[in-house]
Amino acid sequence: MRALLLIIALIATPVFAVQPDEVLDDPALELRAREISKGLRCPVCQNESIDESNAPISRDLRILLRERLVEGDSDQEVVDFIVARYGEFVLLKPDTGGANLILWLAAPAMLLVALGIGWGTIRRRGQARGAQPDALSDAEKKRLEEILEP
């Protein structure tokens, strides 16, 4: 049992993201801190924001960004401060600079292309066999009546 307790003590990493002692007294500032930390990636984790992460470095970063906020930095300044130290890897929302423009414009561009192709198809189908299709032919209408009459 003692061995077991030792093991527990050794691997008792904090199983917790934001901890009570980190929370700022000013609710407005704390809200800003949370928003910023949701957009920053934990540098050592796999796809977790520092807001969710239990890693010690995430805790350090959460405390660091709160310190910056308390000193009066704007949100952007805080983010820039951390990006300058850890690289753009920590940005969960990539910026729009350089080639990243492709990433951001891919969806709207693809939608336009798809809509163009779709519209072309619909037009072609509409003109297939010359005239616009009738809503229902007389025979079809008659058949429909038969079905709808119980």
Next chain:
Amino acid sequence: MITELGHFALILAFIVAIVQMIVPMIGAHKGWRSWMAVGDTAAVTQFGLLAVSFAALTYAFVVSDFSLNLVFQNSHSSKPMLYKVTGVWGNHEGSMLLWILTLALFGASAAWFGGNLPERLKARVLSVQAAIGVAFLAFILFTSNPFLRLADPPLDGQDLNPLLQDPGLAFHPPFLYLGYVGLSMAFSFAVAALIEGRVDAAWARWVRPWTLAAWLFLTIGIALGSWWAYYELGWGGFWFWDPVENASFMPWLLAAALLHSAIVVEKRETLKSWTILLAILAFGFSLLGTFIVRSGVLTSVHAFANDPERGVFILIILAVFLGGALVLYSLRAGAMESKGAFSTVSRESALVLNNILLAVSAFVVFIGTIWPLIAEVLMGRVLSVGPPFFDAAFTPFFVGLAVILPLGAMLAWKRGNLGRALAQLRYVLLLALAAGALAWALQTGKSALGPVGVMLGVWVVLGAAFDLWSRSGRGAVADRLRRLVRLPRADWGKFIAHAGLGITIFGVAALTAWQVEDIRVAKEGERFDVAGWEIELRGVERVQGPNYVSTQAVMAVWRDGREVTVLRPEKRVYPVAGMPTTEAAIRNGILRDIYLVIGDPQTDGGWAVRTYIKPFANWIWGGAILMALGGLISLSDRRLRVAAGAAKRPRNAVPAE
């Protein structure tokens, strides 16, 4: 002995699959019936052999045979029996065996239920299906053999990842695989049709049930994974846009598009080549998903199962099948002549728009998922694409889908009237707007997310209900109700699945917009207030589990001076695997979940405690269950029953649409 039998059965299945790949294809080409018939026998035999192989591996896990390397690495004698069994697929080798077993199951099902398929088509479908099987059996045998022995068997195993020792996650992979692999049928049918050079309404009717089945299993699999993340990871998130989640979401989106376009092929004999392309892409994305998970090329929380060398093998499989099918497509798609004409405003056009939105949204997920890879390889930029990007880029597509869904469903085939559809839906529209306005007025924050979610949810659910009701014809309410019950199951399936989508959209928006979080140090015996609920930490106990030690808090929840419930959030440590996990305690409710997490003891007394009030959380998965249920009901429609359907169809049967 049993292990060797399983290993032998696996090798035999590989040989049978090779035969099944070659013989029926030649038979179909030459018109030799006896050669074509080999496909049926081989498909069933292959499935039987793989079932034996899988059973042998399961047996090794159940009896904890640690002379097997795989069992040693992923099991432990003190693990509960349920997790010994689910541990079979809680690792790379075993999960690949499950993958291939599922593939063979679908092949055998085509042999069993494909009685009314044209001989030639069936032979080709089974041959293509077997080709996929050969590729993956080679993958298992040459890179990931689950039956490798250890020369010196250790006394006990290394245990399964504790995060996987959970009922939600235990059954998440089998459902996901049924979905992933189920799309192989659509792929095989598409390739067979390209080889034949013919696609018609009958083809679409055969493809639809397989796609529907794959889609509904994917829905269940994804929902299970999301639900697991919600209660297990400790902060109640339900979707993280993780590469591996995206890997399952892309096929789901494309399968949903395929379901709808196959309806157009079946009813109107048009959009044929697009539907074929979708079938190829949907399975292509399944393979891509397998590649992403198995190679670990995009690191993620699912890293328990990755290995770059195996990734190369899967990448080759992906390139051969996707590339081969696309080349075939580019050569033969021109032969798919569309027949039905339709005007600009029609059900067909609405479904084209549905397909555009679903396919482009899948593309958005795709580019966001692989962008870090592209940026690093081509530009040397190490960057991340996370939830903020996907939320911004993906959400508009589902808003668009929700907006057009009720209108499109009301439009007539061939030529519809948008004005009339809008007029018919005017009360639904008014109700949706009113509900959104009400939500806006009631909420305290300023975000539009909640009200928009309410509006879209009401619009889609009531729109689906109105669509169903309008199908009951005219006359007295009693007559209409009688007719409503007798409507084809496909109509009911459509209603339930669409309503499920509306409910999920509402749940996601409501939870995201209105959840309340509270982080604090709680002292024992002290009560604190969270959004009108009072929480009391009564005490913290140490509890010994079967293969873990737990720190368990006892917390009472009060409302209006009355005790509502006592919850026991835990922090567990699994000594063998050396991993801590959080077990949140959740009081599930229709209107809200109360979600409690216990953290570490504080130096000056008390415990760190997190409390969440999560409104309408269960609606997210409730909606997903409804979607799957709708698919199931639609699948049970006799028009779709593969064996019974076409053969017994009365000549003058009327499509219900």
